[in-house]
Amino acid sequence: MTTSSDLPQSAYQNLANIWTRAHHLGHLQAIASWDQAANMPPHGNEARAAAMAEMAVLLHGILTAPDLAAQHDAAEKESLSQQQRANLTEMKRQWVARTAIEPESVRRMQMATARCEHAWRTQRPANDWQGFLSNFKEVVSLSRLEAKALSQKLGVSPYEALMDQYEPGLTTATVDRVFNDVRTWLPGLIQQVVAQQAAQTVAIAQGPFPIPQQRDLCETIMRLLGFDFQAGRLDISTHPFCGGVPEDVRLTTRFNEQEFITSLYGTIHETGHARYEQGRPKDWLGQPASQARSMAIHESQSLFFEMQLGRHPGFLSQIAPLMKLQFGAHAAFEPENLAMLLTRVKPGFIRVDADEVTYPAHILLRYDIERQLIQGDIEAEDIPALWDSAMHSLLGVDTRGNFKDGPMQDVHWPMGLFGYFPCYSLGAMYAAQWFASMRATLPQLDSQIAAGDFQPIFDWLKTHIWQQASFWPTDTLAQMASGSSLNPAHFKNHLMQRYLRT
């Protein structure tokens, strides 16, 4: 008699085991990466970098092993469930992307970006564009080579090949369709809102707001938002992020005694990422199909929490008493005032400080520039002039000569992360689309939110986004969740309704 354990292992199962092994080793990498940002003392850096590099090489080797191609082919011919087949598709997709780049190119890129990013930390405050350029040109040159190698494997344009790393399958046709629509109405909307808000009087509470109380407020609101503290933590780091592993999510924020709203809303944003991670299908953890779908979808979760739910008047009426509890009563903590405070629109230089309405302008500008840069239509030296012109036309601000608050403000370019920026605005648009879809099926939703019942939202997101993980392409996921592909009209409607109410 032959029992199942006597049978040779299927190619699919063998592949799944390899991914599980990588998942276990990646767990240590993720925790060490969080620790690096949240805990590590300065002199630990060199040894940590060596350890992280060793693990990166090991994982790269495991997931690009040459015999995987044959195993993929063998698994294709096996009898697989629909989910297993989706998992195999993801395995192959990631294998292709990983093997497109020569290990030697990876190493050169890592060294160039490490050098550029490290120098940038001091060049930025010194407004030293020329110094920055000397390193940045090498990053651009290597990124172009990488984009070309990837584009040949994927059969898409070089810039699309870079976007594909963050949002698989995203085309410039889609981005252009969506962003060109935004271009038609955004500058006008900004002017209109700014004019309307000029007459508003908004109360602002004065600090200090003691950090233990800020922390308590953040944790209380994370609990309201369903964050599972049995499977995660809140800590402090210079740049807030959501890290760790799905079974143990490490979320960070930073506190400022003089002002607590930025930290709170940063925490709410990261909680959106965290719930996506905590909500991924437990039975599939370790397999690529269980991973978050893409960075645009990830941003759709964080921005849903931060913008759609977090600034909803019903939500504000729930958290206003919690602010009073921590910091005492103040006119600033009235829900109506909070709503005004949290929807102030003001064109400015800095993307990460931008409000919901002006934010897309920052993305449009970066998309235009980085696409041309990767295509070779412009060179790094051409960036400031294009930047100044776009900031003037989109936001009406003058950035000439101000490199540090201009093209040097983001870490993305010195790190070689070209193709990521569109995900932020696509995420904001998907978030609006999810909310519109929820409202269509949950007619009581707004009053439920006002009553502090967020469960219908969590259930919707869990069913339609978190549990769907990477079992479908982004566009299929969007259609299944909301009945249509990405439609920027929802985002426009959201902004009109929230910002042009009279």
Next chain:
Amino acid sequence: MTTSSDLPQSAYQNLANIWTRAHHLGHLQAIASWDQAANMPPHGNEARAAAMAEMAVLLHGILTAPDLAAQHDAAEKESLSQQQRANLTEMKRQWVARTAIEPESVRRMQMATARCEHAWRTQRPANDWQGFLSNFKEVVSLSRLEAKALSQKLGVSPYEALMDQYEPGLTTATVDRVFNDVRTWLPGLIQQVVAQQAAQTVAIAQGPFPIPQQRDLCETIMRLLGFDFQAGRLDISTHPFCGGVPEDVRLTTRFNEQEFITSLYGTIHETGHARYEQGRPKDWLGQPASQARSMAIHESQSLFFEMQLGRHPGFLSQIAPLMKLQFGAHAAFEPENLAMLLTRVKPGFIRVDADEVTYPAHILLRYDIERQLIQGDIEAEDIPALWDSAMHSLLGVDTRGNFKDGPMQDVHWPMGLFGYFPCYSLGAMYAAQWFASMRATLPQLDSQIAAGDFQPIFDWLKTHIWQQASFWPTDTLAQMASGSSLNPAHFKNHLMQRYLRT
């Protein structure tokens, strides 16, 4: 022309590269292990355990690869420096020990000890010796098999083979020589000291002692003791330990608002371990010769800090003002009172709460029992009677029926850590020997300590212990550092002088 880079890599260099790789991967394991104790939320446990097991298997595979034997032989014939040869000796020693145990035995032992230790957590408070026995007998049985396998490889007795894992080369002849000497004078000394101290009046400060201030005090004293906060941290865990990596030492303590001395002296103890780790030869990190020599030598550093220096009247005169600064003036914080408080001798049940004088009695008893148990001279069922008898004769206390504060008190036996206990007392003896040796060459040492100048101590330890790492066997290290092999007379003299001063 042949340049050096054209030459085939030497076997030695190849081995060194393998160890460096294991060191980098072990870095992530060490940080994740610290995180597990200091940070990890409960539901992260399962995924972490799987990740740690994956890494343990990976590292075991790297360091027991069958072809290493041939490479060791090849390296033996190469031209090596004295330090490289010592490194090769350590490589071979560790390879022999690691390969002596079948991976299947490792797995069975891990499962048995995990089950026993997990059940022990609830069995101990319930005083459930019979329940404990049901798991513990399996741990004993597997430990005997492991001891036998190791003993055949090493050519020593089974119990010596287990001790060898913690203190390479340690023989029962040495332990017997040293411990039998202690047996002749320890019970009498304890009685004498207890009688003398009966007349003492010791002031005790009442809490609460706020935890932020306790933490501040601990960190201040860690700095006094030379802990490098640029390459390490202090955090909180249930069981204090010194973990992390030499480049980033993670030290933990636990705080109790009602009492701060235990936490402070636990921190001082761990700081001794930490300085050994931070003081290991930087150029050799990653190689086995750079590792701490042994657990007895490691304990000699922690106990040097905790007992020799930490209870030195000159040191107390330095830290007394720091206590007053944190908690206000109190008679308890006068140096003379601190000296009395920190040298109170009281026979008790619990090893980890024992004072410096009664502590060795706890070790003598465990050594006698666990050696017979591994040799098969007794069975687990025989332990309580032997325990009761030894506690009565050595410390004059009655432990009958009290399993939880008797043979169930330590985590070592449920974890299968037989052969470790002697290291604690050998460490205390080496610490006394180091201090005697320092005093012989540094005639001003006591007054330097009283003046707050601990640098001569750090310099001595760095030169004679930390930087020597594992370049020599323990006995050679002891002879080079202090002019002789382990000599328990120094420990006896230390106790006599400190505890029988009139």
